[in-house]
Amino acid sequence: MLDRRVALRLEAIRRLMRKGAVANLRRIVEKTHPADLAAIFGELNDLEQGRLFQILSSCGLAGEVMSHLEANTLQQLMASLSDDEMAGILSAMESDDAADLLSLLPEERQGGVLAAMTHEDSQDIGSLLRYPEDSAGGIMTPSFFALGQAVSVHDAIDAIQGAEAAETVFYVYVVDDEERLVGVVSLRQLITSAPSTSLRQVMNSDVISVAAAEDQEQVARLVAKYDLLAIPVVETEGRLVGIITVDDVIDVLREEATEDVYKMVGTSQEELLYGNQVLPIARLRLPWLVVNLFGGVLTGTILWYFRATVEEIIALLSFLPVITGMGGNVGTQSSSILVRAFATGRVEFADLPSHLWKEMRVGLLLGVVCGVLVGAAAFVWHRNPALGVVVGVSMTAAMTVAATMGTLAPAFFRRLDIDPAVASGPFVSTANDITGILIYLGTASMLLRFLPHVQ
Amino acid sequence: MLDRRVALRLEAIRRLMRKGAVANLRRIVEKTHPADLAAIFGELNDLEQGRLFQILSSCGLAGEVMSHLEANTLQQLMASLSDDEMAGILSAMESDDAADLLSLLPEERQGGVLAAMTHEDSQDIGSLLRYPEDSAGGIMTPSFFALGQAVSVHDAIDAIQGAEAAETVFYVYVVDDEERLVGVVSLRQLITSAPSTSLRQVMNSDVISVAAAEDQEQVARLVAKYDLLAIPVVETEGRLVGIITVDDVIDVLREEATEDVYKMVGTSQEELLYGNQVLPIARLRLPWLVVNLFGGVLTGTILWYFRATVEEIIALLSFLPVITGMGGNVGTQSSSILVRAFATGRVEFADLPSHLWKEMRVGLLLGVVCGVLVGAAAFVWHRNPALGVVVGVSMTAAMTVAATMGTLAPAFFRRLDIDPAVASGPFVSTANDITGILIYLGTASMLLRFLPHVQ
Numbered sequence: 001m002l003d004r005r006v007a008l009r010l011e012a013i014r015r016l017m018r019k020g021a022v023a024n025l026r027r028i029v030e031k032t033h034p035a036d037l038a039a040i041f042g043e044l045n046d047l048e049q050g051r052l053f054q055i056l057s058s059c060g061l062a063g064e065v066m067s068h069l070e071a072n073t074l075q076q077l078m079a080s081l082s083d084d085e086m087a088g089i090l091s092a093m094e095s096d097d098a099a100d101l102l103s104l105l106p107e108e109r110q111g112g113v114l115a116a117m118t119h120e121d122s123q124d125i126g127s128l129l130r131y132p133e134d135s136a137g138g139i140m141t142p143s144f145f146a147l148g149q150a151v152s153v154h155d156a157i158d159a160i161q162g163a164e165a166a167e168t169v170f171y172v173y174v175v176d177d178e179e180r181l182v183g184v185v186s187l188r189q190l191i192t193s194a195p196s197t198s199l200r201q202v203m204n205s206d207v208i209s210v211a212a213a214e215d216q217e218q219v220a221r222l223v224a225k226y227d228l229l230a231i232p233v234v235e236t237e238g239r240l241v242g243i244i245t246v247d248d249v250i251d252v253l254r255e256e257a258t259e260d261v262y263k264m265v266g267t268s269q270e271e272l273l274y275g276n277q278v279l280p281i282a283r284l285r286l287p288w289l290v291v292n293l294f295g296g297v298l299t300g301t302i303l304w305y306f307r308a309t310v311e312e313i314i315a316l317l318s319f320l321p322v323i324t325g326m327g328g329n330v331g332t333q334s335s336s337i338l339v340r341a342f343a344t345g346r347v348e349f350a351d352l353p354s355h356l357w358k359e360m361r362v363g364l365l366l367g368v369v370c371g372v373l374v375g376a377a378a379f380v381w382h383r384n385p386a387l388g389v390v391v392g393v394s395m396t397a398a399m400t401v402a403a404t405m406g407t408l409a410p411a412f413f414r415r416l417d418i419d420p421a422v423a424s425g426p427f428v429s430t431a432n433d434i435t436g437i438l439i440y441l442g443t444a445s446m447l448l449r450f451l452p453h454v455q
Numbered sequence: 456m457l458d459r460r461v462a463l464r465l466e467a468i469r470r471l472m473r474k475g476a477v478a479n480l481r482r483i484v485e486k487t488h489p490a491d492l493a494a495i496f497g498e499l500n501d502l503e504q505g506r507l508f509q510i511l512s513s514c515g516l517a518g519e520v521m522s523h524l525e526a527n528t529l530q531q532l533m534a535s536l537s538d539d540e541m542a543g544i545l546s547a548m549e550s551d552d553a554a555d556l557l558s559l560l561p562e563e564r565q566g567g568v569l570a571a572m573t574h575e576d577s578q579d580i581g582s583l584l585r586y587p588e589d590s591a592g593g594i595m596t597p598s599f600f601a602l603g604q605a606v607s608v609h610d611a612i613d614a615i616q617g618a619e620a621a622e623t624v625f626y627v628y629v630v631d632d633e634e635r636l637v638g639v640v641s642l643r644q645l646i647t648s649a650p651s652t653s654l655r656q657v658m659n660s661d662v663i664s665v666a667a668a669e670d671q672e673q674v675a676r677l678v679a680k681y682d683l684l685a686i687p688v689v690e691t692e693g694r695l696v697g698i699i700t701v702d703d704v705i706d707v708l709r710e711e712a713t714e715d716v717y718k719m720v721g722t723s724q725e726e727l728l729y730g731n732q733v734l735p736i737a738r739l740r741l742p743w744l745v746v747n748l749f750g751g752v753l754t755g756t757i758l759w760y761f762r763a764t765v766e767e768i769i770a771l772l773s774f775l776p777v778i779t780g781m782g783g784n785v786g787t788q789s790s791s792i793l794v795r796a797f798a799t800g801r802v803e804f805a806d807l808p809s810h811l812w813k814e815m816r817v818g819l820l821l822g823v824v825c826g827v828l829v830g831a832a833a834f835v836w837h838r839n840p841a842l843g844v845v846v847g848v849s850m851t852a853a854m855t856v857a858a859t860m861g862t863l864a865p866a867f868f869r870r871l872d873i874d875p876a877v878a879s880g881p882f883v884s885t886a887n888d889i890t891g892i893l894i895y896l897g898t899a900s901m902l903l904r905f906l907p908h909v910q
Contacts, residue, residue, distance in 0.1 A: 303776060
C-alpha cells in the first residue's frame with residue numbers, strides 16, 4: 001500500500017512511461033526518495049519494472065533502490081540480472097549494503113558476481129561475507145571515519161569535508177598507530193571545540209564497542225541502551241574494522257522482532273521471500289506442524305488409554321477441551337513472555353530461578369481461579385460434586401504445570417543454543433495438551449471410586 | 456544481569472559506600488553512563504538505593520538515570536519521592552523525558568508535581584502531556600533547532616555552537632516567518648557547504664515530517680523507511696512543534712514489539728511495572744483467560760451434544776486432540792503473521808483479499824498433507840477405512856477453516872480499531888477448537904451409517 005504522495009508519483013511515472021518522456025522520467029526519479037521508488041517499483045507490472053529499472057540504472061540509483069525492495073520483488077529482479085550487471089550495481093554501492101544484496105543470491109552465483117568486479121571492490125565485499133550474516137561483522141560497514149590522536153579539531157573538520165566516501169559521519173573515531181580504537185568524538189563536540197585542540201584532548205576514551213563476532217541482537221541492545229548513532233566494531237586486540245549505524249540497528253530490531261513472531265508459530269521469516277507463492281510457504285510451515293501432529297496423535301493415544309474412564313463417566317468429555325485449551329493458553333503466555341524477555345535482555349540465565357518462581361505462582365493463582373470457576377460449572381451442570389472436584393483440581397494442576405513448562409521450555413532450548421522462540425507456540429501447546437489430559441484423566445480414574453456414575 | 460564491566464563498577468560503588476567515601480563515589484558516578492548507573496541501581500537493596508540516589512541527585516544525574524530504570528524499580532522510587540523532589544528532578548531534564556516520567560505517576564499526583572515547578576517548565580511538560588502517550592506528540596521533544604531561510608551557513612554553525620539546550624542537533628530545520636517547516640539541512644551538509652550560502656540555498660525542501668496526532672508506530676515506520684536520525688513533528692498548517700530523535704524511535708520499536716507479544720498471549724506490557732509481584736500480574740492475565748474459559752466450556756458443550764456419537768465410536772476420541780490442536784496451530788500461524796504484517800505496514804487493508812487467498816490455500820495444502828497423514832494413521836491404528844476418511848477429511852477442513860479464521864480475526868479486530876494482536880493466540884485457539892470439533896464430530900455423525908462399529 002502506498003501513501004497518497006507516493007501513489008501520485010507512481011501515476012506520474014506510469015503516465016510518463018506511456019508517453020516515452022525519458023528526460024522527464026529521469027527528473028522525477030531523481031527527486032524521489034529511493035525508499036519510495038522501491039515501493040513504486042513493487043506496484044509495477046513486469047514490463048514497467050523493466051523500463052523503470054533501465055532508468056534507475058542510468059541514474060546510478062539501481063543499487064540504492066534495490067536495498068529498499070521487498071524481499072520477494074528483489075529476488076525476482078536479481079534472478080533476471082546477469083553477473084556483470086549485478087557486479088556493476090554492487091560496485092557503486094556502500095559495501096555493507098552490497099554484501100547484503102550479494103548474500104541473497106544463491107551461493108553458486110556469488111562467486112561469479114564477485115569475479116566480475118574490480119579486485120578492490122570484491123575484496124571489500126568478500127571480506128564482509130566472511131562474517132555470519134547476523135553478527136556485528138555481517139551488518140557493519142567498513143567505511144568509517146578514523147583519525148589519529150594528534151590530529152587537531154580544525155584538521156578533523158577539514159577531513160570530514162573532504163570525505164565523500166564515508167557513509168555518514170556521526171562520530172570521529174580516534175585510533176592509535178596500530179589502528180586500535182582509543183577514543184571517540186561526536187560531530188557536535190567537534191563543532192563546539194576550539195579548532196587548535198587535539199582529538200586526544202576532546203575525545204571520550206570510554207568507547208562502547210562490539211566484537212565483530214558479536215550477535216546482532218546484542219549490538220541492537222547496546223545501541224538502544226546507550227542511545228548511540230553508530231557503534232564501532234573491533235577485531236582481536238581492539239583493531240577498528242567497521243561501524244554499524246543506527247539505521248541498520250533499526251532494521252535489525254524490526255527483523256528480529258519479525259523473526260521471533262515467525263519462529264514462535266513454528267515457521268520462518270524466509271516466507272517473506274516467497275510473496276504469495278503457496279507451495280514454498282507451506283513447505284516452511286510443514287515440518288514443525290508434522291512434529292506437532294505426532295504430538296497430537298500421542299495425546300490421542302493417551303486419551304485412548306483412558307477410554308474406559310471416559311466411557312464410564314461420559315461427562316468427563318465435556319471438560320476435556322477447556323482443560324487442554326487453558327493449559328495451552330497459560331503455557332503460551334509464560335513461554336512468549338520469556339522469549340521476549342530473552343530477546344530484549346530483560347531476563348538472563350541468572351534471573352531464571354526468580355522468574356520461574358514468579359511464573360509458577362502466577363500459574364497457580366490463575367489455576368485456582370479458573371479451577372474454582374470451571375469446577376463450579378461442572379458441579380452445577382452435571383449435578384455431581386465429585387466431578388466438580390476432579391475438574392477443578394485438574395484445571396488448577398494443569399495450569400500450574402503449563403506455566404512451569406512454558407517457562408522451562410524456552411530456557412532449555414536456549415541452553416541448547418536453539419532459538420528459544422521455537423519453544424513457544426505449537427510446541428508448548430502440544431506438550432500441555434499431553435500433561436493436561438494426563439492430569440485430568442489420571443485424577444478422574446484415581447477418584448473413580450468416589451464418583452457416582454453420571455449422565 | 457550486568458556485564459562484567461558494570462558488575463565491577465557495582466562492586467566499587469558498594470565498597471565506597473561502606474567506606475563512606477562520598478567524594479570518590481561522586482567521581483565514579485560521574486564517569487559511569489546513566490544507563491549503567493540505572494542497571495546498578497536495580498541491583499542495590501533499598502538502603503543502598505537511597506544512598507546512591509542521594510549522590511545522583513547531588514550530581515544532577517537523578518533524572519537521566521531514572522529515564523533508564525526498569526519500570527518496576529522506577530515506580531517504587533517515584534512513589535517514595537515527594538512532589539517537590541519530583542518537580543526538581545523533572546525541571547532539570549529534557550521536557551520529553553520529563554513528560555514520560557510524569558505520565559507514569561498516578562494522575563492525582565501529576566498536578567501536584569506540575570504545580571511545584573516554575574510556570575515555564577510546567578507549561579513545557581504539561582503541553583506534551585496533552586498528546587496521547589503513543590502519538591508523535593507524546594514522544595516528541597519540543598527542544599529542536601530551527602532557523603530562518605535567510606540565515607547563512609556560517610551563522611547556523613555559530614548558532615549550533617551556542618545551543619546548549621537543543622537535545623541533540625542532527626539536522627537544522629528551516630522555518631518561515633510563521634514557524635512553518637519549509638526545509639531541512641543535515642549537519643554534514645552544513646559543514647561541507649560554503650559559509651556564506653544561505654540555508655535556503657542548501658536546504659532540502661522535500662522534508663519528511665509527521666503530524667503530532669500520528670501514531671508512534673507510523674513514526675517508527677517512516678524513520679526506518681527513510682533512515683532518518685530525527686523526524687520533525689508538525690501541527691496544523693505545518694507549524695513545527697517538535698522533533699522525535701532516532702533513539703526514541705528505537706525505544707518505540709522495542710516497546711511495540713514487546714507490547715504485541717504480550718497482547719498476542721492475552722495480557723499487557725503493564726506486567727513489567729510489577730516485577731515479580733504475582734497478584735497484579737495474575738489480575739492482568741485473568742480477564743482474557745476467563746473469556747477463553749467460557750469458550751472452552753462452550754467447546755465442551757458441543758462435545759457433550761455429540762456424546763452419543765463418541766460413545767458409539769469411541770475410536771473417534773483418539774483423534775480429538777490432534778484435530779483441535781492442529782487447528783489451533785495453523786490458526787495461530789496465520790493470525791500471528793498477519794498481526795506482525797500489520798505492525799510493520801507490510802500488509803494493509805487493500806492487500807487483505809490476496810493475503811487471505813494465500814493463507815487459505817496454504818491452510819488447505821497443509822490440511823491435505825496432515826489430513827492424509829493422520830487419516831492413514833487412523834486407518835492403520837483402528838483398521839477402519841471409514842474412520843480414516845472421517846479423520847482425514849475433518850483435519851483438512853479444520854485446518855483450512857483455521858487458516859481462514861486466523862486471517863479474518865485480526866483483520867476484523869483492526870477494522871473495529873481494537874489492536875489486532877488481541878485476536879491472535881488464545882482467541883484464535885479457542886475459536887478453532889470449536890470449529891474443529893464441529894467439523895470432526897459433525898462429519899462423523901453424518902457418516903455414521905457408513906462406519907462399522909469399532910473398538
